[in-house]
Amino acid sequence: METKKTFKFFTIYEYEKEQNYLREMHRSGWKFVKVSGFGIYHFEKCIPEDVIYQLDYNQDGIEHKDEYVKLFHDCGWEYLQDYVGYSYFRKPASQADETEEIFCDDDSKLQMLERVFRGRILPVIILLSCIFIPELIASIIHKTYMITIMFGAVICLYATIFIMFALQYWKLKGKK
Amino acid sequence: MNQHVKKVYVPMTETAFYILLCLKKPNHGYGIVQTVDKITDGAVRLTPGTMYGSLSKMEKDGLIRFIREEDKRKIYQITDLGSEVLQIELKRIERLYRNAREEI
Numbered sequence: 001m002e003t004k005k006t007f008k009f010f011t012i013y014e015y016e017k018e019q020n021y022l023r024e025m026h027r028s029g030w031k032f033v034k035v036s037g038f039g040i041y042h043f044e045k046c047i048p049e050d051v052i053y054q055l056d057y058n059q060d061g062i063e064h065k066d067e068y069v070k071l072f073h074d075c076g077w078e079y080l081q082d083y084v085g086y087s088y089f090r091k092p093a094s095q096a097d098e099t100e101e102i103f104c105d106d107d108s109k110l111q112m113l114e115r116v117f118r119g120r121i122l123p124v125i126i127l128l129s130c131i132f133i134p135e136l137i138a139s140i141i142h143k144t145y146m147i148t149i150m151f152g153a154v155i156c157l158y159a160t161i162f163i164m165f166a167l168q169y170w171k172l173k174g175k176k
Numbered sequence: 177m178n179q180h181v182k183k184v185y186v187p188m189t190e191t192a193f194y195i196l197l198c199l200k201k202p203n204h205g206y207g208i209v210q211t212v213d214k215i216t217d218g219a220v221r222l223t224p225g226t227m228y229g230s231l232s233k234m235e236k237d238g239l240i241r242f243i244r245e246e247d248k249r250k251i252y253q254i255t256d257l258g259s260e261v262l263q264i265e266l267k268r269i270e271r272l273y274r275n276a277r278e279e280i
Contacts, residue, residue: 056225060232070248074206075224102225
């Protein structure tokens with residue numbers, strides 16, 4: 001079986017982009033096998049098919065895996081794997097309603113973003129405020145500017161991610 | 177009824193409404209999906225991500241309770257608080273309907 005690996009990095013809020021990527025790959029004859037390590041996507045050659053890929057972020061579901069996967073399976077979704085808190089599902093478009101997703105209203109999409117926020121964003125904000133920001137201030141006081149640049153860069157990077165995440169959340173909230 | 181429940185469920189989403197309505201009798205997530213599909217002639221199609229999230233949330237908020245598990249499917253039923261919230265919502269919808277029918 002011919003296989004292929006790609007490296008792709010999707011930040012925490014780019015799950016829609018990731019879903020589209022996996023769908024596009026399947027459509028061009030590369031079936032998603034798994035994602036592992038630091039964004040290494042494994043594919044195997046297949047007959048091109050339109051398959052819908054969906055990501056859910058649900059800690060409670062991962063803890064009650066059997067019941068969680070069973071519900072998706074009953075609704076025609078194949079469970080693939082978990083990866084950094086996200087669970088991966090797919091369903092051939094031929095068996096799905098047009099534009100079918102695993103969420104049927106904006107409220108539940110917002111709730112998923114809230115779960116991502118609590119599970120992934122909030123811990124980082126706490127880490128940044130308790131360690132990185134005090135270190136940054138200390139480095140300015142001690143005039144160790146290399147460290148200032150280092151911590152400053154990390155803080156800027158995460159701040160960008162938070163802002164992008166917040167924008168996505170408010171966009172969805174406004175649509176509601 | 178506490179403020180949180182009032183804020184989140186009055187008014188409630190169509191999904192929440194149908195879940196509570198179906199759980200007057202014990203049922204599991206997929207059973208609710210099938211029932212709602214039938215009683216709305218396919219107009220309301222509930223999906224598993226929404227269903228799983230809603231059931232967990234409603235259980236946490238005390239609107240429904242877990243009864244037992246059958247073949248890896250969790251069976252729930254509405255609680256007194258859930259019935260109370262559903263009644264409030266029904267009254268609200270009846271009022272909407274009545275007002276829409278009457279000449280203003």
